[in-house]
Amino acid sequence: MTNDDERAASRRDWRTRIVQPDVAAPGGFMSLAPAVHRGSTVVFQRLADAKDDWRGDRYTYGLYGTPTVLELAARIADLEGAHHSFVVPGGQAAIVLVYLAFCTAGSHALVPESAYSPNRELADGLLKGLGITVETYSPTLGSDIAGLIRPETRLVWCESPGSVTMEVQDVPAIVAATHRCGVPVALDNTYAAGVLFDAFAAGVDVSLQALTKYVGGHSDLLLGTVSVREAAYERVGAMHRLLGLAVSPDDCALALRGLETLAVRLDALERSTLTVAEWLKGRPEISVVLHPAFADCPGHALWRRDFTGSASVFSVVFAEDWDAKRIGRFVDALRLFRIGYSWGGTTSLVMAYLGAGSASRSHGDRLVRLNVGLEAVGDLIADLEQALTR
């Protein structure tokens, strides 16, 4: 009998071999592209090795990340200067994780009035039912935040610039005042893509971003990260596991690809956005351009002090003689700026926000948010011009 015959004779049934094969592709494939590792179950060599542990130093279950997920986590943590980053299904999941990691029944938390609105909706809905009180504060408060901190305060949020109304916060001052009371600070650093503002240098304990926006960069995935200092690692990691916040390795591979072009996209987006914003500032139809690089934006001096660049999203407030109906006609007349939520992709977007702002700084029904994409900037300006003058 030849060796081949011997092997054939000892072969297991084909029904076994389709599940547990005797063959494998050669190893050592030195690709530049990250491998997509899928998997729920992780097998152990010996029973004594089997355990369920979410910590990333060894693999025990797919929920805590396959090598593709942990590669993305490690790269984001490295960019942000974090001890560790937890990858979650989206920016909103990141917000929920942070609340539940730090707050329990009886806790009080502070969130800026200008925060991403589903953050505030979460406060009025789910968190209220769990006995967690969330109070809003003026985003331009600075170190006066100390006056709002109670004995039961467990978390202070920052988001800078604020979603839609774009107030830049004095994050270092808020952190210093909050830490004096022994309370941690979490920052939603989505605008800065985790790179235009150094959250950990500013002292925050937790920094999150919706990778959905700039890291993904192509409007084709939803992911988020919660990046932590060492002191917050156990608390956030344990809650991440309990909430079962699994992510798709395929989406993580797309995010890893997006990451490679983040610098060139951010540079191009910043330039085009400043050109569009500058042009709008010169228009009689627009009363204010809320872009952090412009003096009219609340907190502009803080942006100059703390940020290394600006991003692609900003808002305009129309002149007094514009009402919701007229703004609706303007938005509907746009052809290249597509009507849609989210931002940070290659396509220019527009959205009107009725009743945006706070009681003290209301923009009525005259605020429109724009996200500038990677189209030719001359065409974008021509699109705005035809819609304004129709």
Ligand SMILES: *Cc1c(COP(=O)(O)O)cnc(C)c1O
């Ligand atoms: C988009 C966004 C989120 C939510 O991200 P998703 O991935 O869409 O859930 C959170 N915070 C800010 C500031 C955002 O812009």
